[in-house]
Amino acid sequence: MSKIIEVKEKVEAGKAKLVPGLVQEALNEGCSAPDILQAMVEAMDVVGNKFSSGEIFVPEMLVSARAMSKGVEVLKPILASSGSVSNGLCIMGTVAGDLHDIGKNLVTIMIESAGFDVIDLGVDVPITKFIETIKEHPEVKVLALSALLTTTMPSLRETVNGVRESGLTGFKILVGGAPITQAFADEIGADGYAPDAGSAAVKAKELIA
Structure with a gap:
């Protein structure tokens, strides 16, 4: 679980260069793609709440969203294959x-x-x-x-x-x-x-x- 927590923290911090590698490490450790995705969503919820309360502004929110999207790029092929039937x-x-x-x-x-x-x-x-x-x-x-x-x-x-x-x-x-x-x-x-x-x-x- 430690890698998932690290992914979550880095998405929240907007570390787009680090997130893909950490996502891959989490997968290698046996974490599931949906669990990793959920952790990133939770990180963005935290970012969204900070934005709503005025703690951070649009640039910081965009940086975190970009970090998440970089992580999702790593997960997409796995998520697509696991959900082999398109909705x-x-x-x-x-x-x-x-x-x-x-x-x-x-x-x-x-x-x-x-x-x-x-x-x-x-x-x-x-x-x-x-x-x-x-x-x-x-x-x-x-x-x-x-x-x-x-x-x-x-x-x-x-x-x-x-x-x-x-x-x-x-x-x-x-x-x-x-x-x-x-x-x-x-x-x-x-x-x-x-x-x-x-x-x-x-x-x-x-x-x-």
Whole structure:
């Protein structure tokens, strides 16, 4: 377990150059890929809490997210082979007017690790782009929408409404982001809500079950 703790500490500290080697060492010691991934998610939860409380700022958070993504690169082949059956396609994006991508990027990492293929449309994504992408990929199982600002909550509502009104079906809509609550998700007609990256992966699997 000591290597996993070290991985966790280095992700938290944003040591991107050290994390891949430590992840490999943890694997060599017999630690499982999901356990290592969970440790990195926990590290990012700590970082997220520090960011929320004003102890650290965006640059520090980005450095930690980069360190985690370097670790995930080592785990991806193992996670992919262990989850040999794909859970299908997830289309992901931050809604129009919102330029935040840290939370979305963490959710992408977690949903990929849960066995989904992900198309990440990035930030400030207009409703038309989501609809076009769904039309191009009718096999999509989950549409994951992120809003990180209180001021872009109306944009999230409009995006869900726009997708519903397009008449496209066969997929579930998952929403999340700092200001979003279960009550708001219910109000705007989303199929699921996740408060953080780890639960987003769990919820995505629940939605398609």
